[in-house]
Each structure stands twice: as C-alpha cells, then as structure tokens.
Amino acid sequence: MAAHKYDTERANWQRFADTRIYIGDLADDGVPKSMGAGYACLYPGDVMEWVPSYDEFIVVLSGRFAVDFEGGSVSAGPHEMVWVEKGDPVTFRADGEKVLLAFGTNPPWQTTPETRASAAMFRPLDASPVD
Numbered sequence: 001m002a003a004h005k006y007d008t009e010r011a012n013w014q015r016f017a018d019t020r021i022y023i024g025d026l027a028d029d030g031v032p033k034s035m036g037a038g039y040a041c042l043y044p045g046d047v048m049e050w051v052p053s054y055d056e057f058i059v060v061l062s063g064r065f066a067v068d069f070e071g072g073s074v075s076a077g078p079h080e081m082v083w084v085e086k087g088d089p090v091t092f093r094a095d096g097e098k099v100l101l102a103f104g105t106n107p108p109w110q111t112t113p114e115t116r117a118s119a120a121m122f123r124p125l126d127a128s129p130v131d
Helices: 113-117
Strands: 012-016 021-025 036-042 047-050 055-062 065-069 072-076 081-084 090-094 099-106 122-124
Touching: 036 090, 055 065, 065 081, 072 081
Parallel strands: none
Antiparallel strands: 012 021, 012 122, 021 036, 036 099, 047 090, 055 081, 055 099, 065 072, 065 090
C-alpha cells in the first residue's frame, strides 16, 4: 500500500513523567523505520525538558506551542511548523492553552540510544487523552 491514514485514536499514547504531557507514537504501526511520527498533547504549566537526538518537525494543530532553547524561544500557533534540530537542550511547553501537535522525526525518536535511556520517563496510557 502506498498511503496510510492515521488519527489520534490509533496512536500508542504515553505520559511523560508526572506531567500532563502525552506523546502518541505512530512509529510502531506501519510507519517506515526511516522516520518517526506521532502526536503530542501538552497542557499549560507542564514542561518537557529534552535533548533531542534526532531532527524533528512539529506541526501545531491547535493551541499555542513554545520551544525554549539557549538564546531564545520560538512560539507557533495552528497551521504553523517548528523545526527542532538534534543535539541542543530544549524545553517544550504549552503557551497559555492546551496544545495538540503532530510531529515527524528522523530517525524515529524512540530508536535512538539517548531516548531508549530515558524510557522510564514514559508511562503507557490505555486510551487517547485527546477529545
């Protein structure tokens, strides 16, 4: 098959640490192993401090999303994209309201040694946290 359709219900949802930040991974569901993809849902007041070991494009579907990094911050709203380069520490956060994102990574985010070392920070969910 040349095309696949995904929605938030098909994602493998996980909670990040003790936050209201949820990652809905799609890479285990037929996505080629050359890339990763998924959704994220973030609530105001919670942050995800992270050092990406992959390049990532993030598409804001709803809400306002911010990425803080040494030397600045980038904020994006619906229908805008953010590119996060691998290697530098960042902080992901909702900028005042609940945020829903779609993302793509190269290579798949969960396959890098750095991310595998952080696996204990993720807790599986039984259902999608997205309405």
